[in-house]
Amino acid sequence: MTATAAITPTVRADSLWKRFGGHVAVRDVSLSLDPGEVVGLVGPNGAGKTTTIRMLLDILRPDEGAVSVFGAPISPQAQSRIGYLPEERGLYRSLRVIPNMLYLAELKGMQREHALRRTDELFALLGLEPHRGKKISELSRGLGQLVQFAATILHEPAFIVLDEPFSGLDPVNVRVMKNAVSRLRREGAAIMFSTHQMTDVEELCDRVIMIDGGAVVLDGPLVDIKRRFAGNDLFVATDLDPQGTDGVTASRRDGAGYAVRLAEGSAPEDVLRSLLERGAKIDRFELATPSLEEIFLRVVGREQAEAERDEE
Missing domain, CATH: 3.40.50.300 (P-loop containing nucleotide triphosphate hydrolases)
Structure with a gap:
């Protein structure tokens, strides 16, 4: 070969x-x-x-x-x-x-x-x-x-x-x-x-x-x-509001599903398992990724803040 x-x-x-x-x-x-x-x-x-x-x-x-x-x-x-x-x-x-x-x-x-x-x-x-x-x-x-x-x-x-x-x-x-x-x-x-x-x-x-x-x-x-800048947010297309599920701190309706905020340290797979145990029918379950503009503002803002701290 x-x-x-x-x-x-x-x-x-x-x-x-x-x-x-x-x-x-x-x-x-x-x-x-x-x-x-x-x-x-x-x-x-x-x-x-x-x-x-x-x-x-x-x-x-x-x-x-x-x-x-x-x-x-x-x-x-x-x-x-x-x-x-x-x-x-x-x-x-x-x-x-x-x-x-x-x-x-x-x-x-x-x-x-x-x-x-x-x-x-x-x-x-x-x-x-x-x-x-x-x-x-x-x-x-x-x-x-x-x-x-x-x-x-x-x-x-x-x-x-x-x-x-x-x-x-x-x-x-x-x-x-x-x-x-x-x-x-x-x-x-x-x-x-x-x-x-x-x-x-x-x-x-x-x-x-x-x-x-x-x-x-x-x-x-x-x-x-x-993927690197994805945070603790999920999008879940389901018939059941994820609010109240273990590991979920907030949930709001978003189109055909729910925008879900995970608790710090919670694993997405654990939330998925908990939803299934509650009897939820799930069509989509994915990490919500930020836009490039959001990443740009986070990175540039962080760099500017660090530069200002270095000058102090």
Whole structure:
């Protein structure tokens, strides 16, 4: 039996530090992304997300630490396989849409014919065909955002960084872009997705990296993080109010079942056993997991409180 070959991360950062004068913007950040993985990079304003992204893309050099892309130090060849949608958009507003696309394709080394074919594919995917003859200045903010996204993935990059990609989009175009991101993942691209919208992270991302105060405070698969932060709450779909069951301190009606709060130290399986002994018919019995936004507020709030205590 042969051993399964280890997957080489698309991008890997080891112990990155970045200082601006006396301010430490990024402290000892290590992370990686694998092919076909969407990773959410989240954190409060000023946490170090943008500085981290710029070091991954070689826009900024770390003071300490190293970045490898496609298994080697970043190079011009590696740069040609990276797509970056920055929060600050960069289209030429006085030019029409197609000249913008062709110019950006040329910067990535694409031949004109290939760039035109690829533009046709992406405009069909994103619903941009009716706007190809317009100037960027004539487009709404949302349509301009879709054109910028198309330019980001025009050269079929293997590593894609999307910084607040849904800003300015209406719900229909948010869905269009999300579908495109899911397709890119299926095609094997590694995607880093930075946003303040936690519901978008929950929908799209396999893994979450949370940065606060320049440091990674949380890193792991989304399902594992939610399980780790699950507290003493259950959801039980049953015909019998769990109030009064051993180990239950509170119960309230919640849709087709009950939201149940366990006593400290009570095991869910003991509560399940007690309910069954009371004759309850149970259709669902599960730990109630917090939303990513709730986890974010708990982690960031805890980090801020600890920092304030350290200053006292």
